[in-house]
Amino acid sequence: MSFISRIAIMGMMAVSAAGCATPAENGPEHQSWREVRFPISVEPQVVTLVVETDVDGGGVQNGEANRVQAFAEEWKARGHGALSISSPGSANANAAVSEIRKILTEAHVSKNAIRIATYRAARGDSHAPVTVSFISDTAVAAECGKDWSENMAFTPRNLPWPEFGCSTQHNLAAALEDPRDLERPRTLDKPDALRRSDMLQKYRKGEPTFTKRTSEEDSGKVSEVKTQ
Numbered sequence: 001m002s003f004i005s006r007i008a009i010m011g012m013m014a015v016s017a018a019g020c021a022t023p024a025e026n027g028p029e030h031q032s033w034r035e036v037r038f039p040i041s042v043e044p045q046v047v048t049l050v051v052e053t054d055v056d057g058g059g060v061q062n063g064e065a066n067r068v069q070a071f072a073e074e075w076k077a078r079g080h081g082a083l084s085i086s087s088p089g090s091a092n093a094n095a096a097v098s099e100i101r102k103i104l105t106e107a108h109v110s111k112n113a114i115r116i117a118t119y120r121a122a123r124g125d126s127h128a129p130v131t132v133s134f135i136s137d138t139a140v141a142a143e144c145g146k147d148w149s150e151n152m153a154f155t156p157r158n159l160p161w162p163e164f165g166c167s168t169q170h171n172l173a174a175a176l177e178d179p180r181d182l183e184r185p186r187t188l189d190k191p192d193a194l195r196r197s198d199m200l201q202k203y204r205k206g207e208p209t210f211t212k213r214t215s216e217e218d219s220g221k222v223s224e225v226k227t228q
Helices: 003-021 064-078 091-106 166-175 193-205
Strands: 040-051 079-087 114-118 130-141
Touching (some): 064 091
Antiparallel strands (some): 079 130
16 A cells, blocks of 8 residues: 555544534524523512601600511512501500501592501500511512532533523522513603604604703713812
8 A cells, every 4th residue: 555545544533533523513402592591480478667666655765667668668569458557556656557557648648548457566565666668579589509510611512501500590580670570561751742743843843852962972071170
C-alpha cells in the first residue's frame, strides 16, 4: 500500500470517528420553561396589624393612629373583602375599637367595609391586643436549592441545570405589586378626553403633538451648581 493511500485511509477514519463523537442536537424536549418548572401560585394570606391600646382605657397609644392609617392604605392597594377589627371585649379594648373605627373612617374606608368581632382572651390576660386584619393575595414561588446534582463545570450540551430559572421566578414573585395581575388583567383607566381633544387640535393645525424639551434637558443637564 502506497504512502498516499495510507494517508487517505487515516483521514477517512478520523472523519468517521469525529462523526461518532459529535453529540446529538438538542430538541424541543430540552427547552427550559421556567413558568412550568417553577410555577408561581397566587394564594390568600391574612395580613394583621396589632394595635397597642392605652392601659388607662383612653383608646390607642400615641403613634398607633399613623400605623392604622398606613394599614388602611395598604388594604386599599392590595386587600379584598372586609377590614376586620378583633377585640377581646375589655373596657380599654372597646375604647380602642371606637378610636380605630374613627381613624379608618377618616382614611375614607367605607363603614360597610369594617367588620368588628370579639374573641376570648386567655384567663388573666388584661392586656390582650386589638388587631386589624384583611385578606390579601400573595405570590408564592417554588422553593429553590433542592437539586444541585449536576456538575455545572462540565456541560458539553449546554442543557439547563435542574435549578435553572428558579431564582428568576422568586424575584418576579417578590417584585409583583399585585399578585392578582398573574390571574387576570387590570381594567383600563378612563381616557383623558381633554388631552385627546388638545392633541387633535394641534394635529389639525400642523403643530407638534409631542412634549417640547429644551436643549438643556436633551443634553442631560442634572444640576445648576457652578464650580470655580
